Amino acid sequence: MSTTNKAASDIVGKLWDLCSVLRDDGVTYHQYVTELTYLLFLKMAQETGSEEQLPEGYRWGDLLAQSAPSRLHDYRTLLVHLGLYGSPLVGQIFANASSFIKKPTTLSTLITAIDKLDWYSVHREDLGDLYEGLLEKNANEKKSGAGQYFTPRVLIDSMVAVMRPQLDDTIQDPAAGTGGFLIAANHWLRTHNDVDGLTEAQQRRYRHKTFFGMEHVQDTHRLALMNLMLHGIDSAQDGGGIRYGDTLSPEGQALPKASLILTNPPFGTKKGGGLPTRDDFTFPTSNKQFAFLQHIYRGLKRGGRAAVVLPDNVLFEANTGAQIRRDLMDKCNLHTILRLPTGIFYAQGVKTNVLFFTRGETDKGNTKETWVYDLRANMPQFGKRTPLTRAHFAEFEAFFGDEPTGAELSHRKKRKVKDPATSRFRVFTREQVAERGDSLDIAWLKDESEGSAEALPEPALLASEALEELDAAMDELRELLAALGEEVEDEKA
CATH class of the missing domain: 1.20.1260.30 (N6 adenine-specific DNA methyltransferase, N-terminal domain)
Incomplete structure (x- = not known):
């Protein structure tokens, strides 16, 4: 620690x-x-x-x-x-x-x-x-099973560092877990500001009206409340703090609009394959990541920014997935995608990314270009022997710069990249993404470790990824049949 x-x-x-x-x-x-x-x-x-x-x-x-x-x-x-x-x-x-x-x-x-x-x-x-x-x-103890929900602290700290929380921000985590993102944001604010020197009204606003979240597992919720309390965040007055509830239900609609959202939504499909019960989503889907993504970009204030951990399938799934990506790129400037190394989440072979985007002043044509930073290819196999550290994110943070909305990135095309084929970051225009069928699953680096016996995924991992793809396909079929008025028995329920 x-x-x-x-x-x-x-x-x-x-x-x-x-x-x-x-x-x-x-x-x-x-x-x-x-x-x-x-x-x-x-x-x-x-x-x-x-x-x-x-x-x-x-x-x-x-x-x-x-x-x-x-x-x-x-x-x-x-x-x-x-x-x-x-x-x-x-x-x-x-x-x-x-x-x-x-x-x-x-x-x-x-x-x-x-x-x-x-x-x-x-x-x-x-x-x-x-x-x-x-x-x-608890998260690092394999037998506890908690690691699959625990975002590595060094990743959280890097995301917070480039988003640069401000004292006037309303900060939200709609999938709060034990409160790691909100606590890291609180630590950033206290490190970079004289919080104790604020006026009484400013102190009250900071303690009660800055940090918001929601967690739907009651035992996890009580851990989050304890965590926030011990970090000096008052989480039970005036509707602030982490609430107990389901973000994908009407309870999530009651969360206030945020100027900064930091989160790692749960992976997978809604239990039983059902749809979210809230009525403000344009694209109903049982896929939790896509449902949370809609909540996030719809829940941002104009000019608000977000950093969200999401699995690869969000970048390439067709049909409803493609519609949601297009809506995101219309309503927001999706300026950066950070491709994360594999194996940094315990017991999950899911390949993940961080999407950074800023809500536009209008709802159309906000994404002009997207920078992709590949921190996955030619990286070590992270685990106890090779722990993920903050130093692994240093080059990315330097590349991102000090402007949290991504505004500086539009000027980075002027940088001379010696060899685009070997650079970890490249830019893709909105037109180039459209030519790919609006898929954002973009990679160009040749992974030198590919093909070696040591680099091959475990059979259980391959089977797990195949099941996830089958589940996603089944959910699409269920939604299609439901739209046609057909009832479908859900064997998973």
Whole structure:
């Protein structure tokens, strides 16, 4: 954890080691992090002097004072009580909370160990990084299964750096997860501005009206709320922060228009092959990425900008996919596509990209040209042996420049590229993209590693990619039959 001090890093290691106590009680890694969130919230409220948001009798000291045999019963009562009678933030974190712990001795072991940790060695401002380090541990643990939802922090930091958040931005992540993008944006703002020197009104706006998001998995939502709270973002007042809900339902329509959207939407199709339930999408589709993409570019204010992680299929799928790409390039200036290395998302062979675009002042003809930066060809196989680092994005960030709307890129054609065939970045006009059937899946570099036995994908990866393509084709057929008024049995449901 590069962002935490040694004391905070040591506590993360000790907290993670406690997971073995719960594993013996049949608790999974993901359940452990959720369980730990409840206990850490109580302990950190004590450490930071913010226990007034907790009802008397339902605080860390009260839990610690209970006799060991009755503590598990009292703890379960506490979880229910806080979900009903805590402050707005407490009520959301403990909403429908229940304990996965079965043995009273397991809970007592956890509480005693947490209470004995050297909390005095950790500065208040480091508690957020401590908690985020715990979430990253969970994502990196293969058995937890959380890594498939965890965007690498170095990628998030690079996306935030080129988007350059401003204090007057309204920042949104419609697929918030544990809040990584919003927290990175908050860190950027605090690093590049004197946030503490703002007026009281500006402080209030910053804390309550800057960061917005939505997460539809309740356990993940409570992790996000805890994460934001520990990073000083008030997430439960005035409708700000990360809301619990489905962005692809009418709940998503209630998110405020944003001047900056940073996100990594979930991959795949909507469960059961159904369509989003909101009524403001021009192109109904069960493909989650295309549905989220419509939400994003429609949810931008005029002149607003976005950086979005999306899989390759969004760049080349025909029919509805092509219509959505055309609509995106009409309404927005799709100025940059960053082709990401493979293997940077745990347990996924999905090839991914970051799309950077700016909403136009009108709804037609905004994309004149698109720069493609290939960070995929001739790159190492990333993993534990070769970790992805911020240094891998340095050349891209220098190429992108300091103007977050992509305005500078239109002048880069004047640069003399020694050999376009070997350069990692090239520009393609809107006409050239149209000649390709509006496919944005563009590559020109010869990957020198191709053809070697070591570079061949795993059989399971090839099978997974084939299934994804078949699923996409089946969804297209279902939509066609539905349009013709035919009912289709959904075997996936």
